[in-house]
Amino acid sequence: MKKSIVLIDYLAEKGHIPFVKKIISILEPKYDLTFISSEDYCRDINYNKSVPIDNRLFNYSNRKEFIINQYKLIRKSKTLLDLNSIVIVLAFENISYSLATKFWNHRHTYLYIHNNLEKKRLSIFFLKFINRKVNFLVFEEYIKIYMDKSFGNKSYLLPHPLNYYQKHSSKESDYIFAINADIKTEEFGYIKEVAYKENLKIYVKNSKIEEHKSANLIIKNYFHDYEEKLRNAKYVVINAPYNYRISGVLYECLSLGKRIIFTGKRGILYDKMINNYPEAFYDIKNLKETKRYSSINFLKEHSDNYILNNFNQIFK
Incomplete structure (x- = not known):
């Protein structure tokens, strides 16, 4: 029973x-x-x-x-x-x-x-x-x-369950996907410089700023193709200044093997994640890639079976 x-x-x-x-x-x-x-x-x-x-x-x-x-x-x-x-x-x-x-x-x-x-x-x-x-x-x-x-x-x-289990996309597109980014900061200025040098578009998802569309910068409050945009982005920009909470967007990026750029205030979450998955994070001022991040371990540690086994141990 x-x-x-x-x-x-x-x-x-x-x-x-x-x-x-x-x-x-x-x-x-x-x-x-x-x-x-x-x-x-x-x-x-x-x-x-x-x-x-x-x-x-x-x-x-x-x-x-x-x-x-x-x-x-x-x-x-x-x-x-x-x-x-x-x-x-x-x-x-x-x-x-x-x-x-x-x-x-x-x-x-x-x-x-x-x-x-x-x-x-x-x-x-x-x-x-x-x-x-x-x-x-x-x-x-x-x-x-x-x-x-x-x-x-x-x-x-x-561990937090995952919505995405696919390894990093083989068809990365020519754009940067920035989620909840503040476009008025100096850091975002560096992002625009990178986009210009690498001929990349920038898509910004932010419900708190006015929507905008130009040749290389598209700002929307909501993307109906959010999952596709995230999967295929060359870089994903995240603002998650948390200490004792996690970021669902960050977990999505780690599960998909994305190149992650943090902006804004860094909290304890950032320190822990960059220590655990250093290859996943990139400095906007130095985007030199040494070793590509693999999501294999992250996916294993957040798999449905792993979580169910943890539940079973708790409920013994």
């Missing part, structure tokens, strides 16, 4: 849909799954064993209302749980979850940590006081080490 797992997503963020679907696809062959989230999100995920909760609890007009609704939502979801099930929370807000689960009796609860450690001081304070019976799931070893030192809850390492 399969063990029962309840997957809950309290935030129902559109950007997390691929992650949620991937976790379901990894766990479904081995476990009996139930998915709980908003009515709309359950439709988006489209899993046959879903328990939708009224959309109104996911709506809010300000931060205070958001936390109150999250609190109500968490308390509501508690009434839907079987104490014998494993509970995996795919996304949550720190303050509401800490308050709503103060007397949480469910011993087999696991929370995925996304950007929860990059919040403001008050939010982190509440995160530290989440019920000790609750466990954390983190994406990187260095984050686990930090959690073990700073929090009283037990934490487990579970």
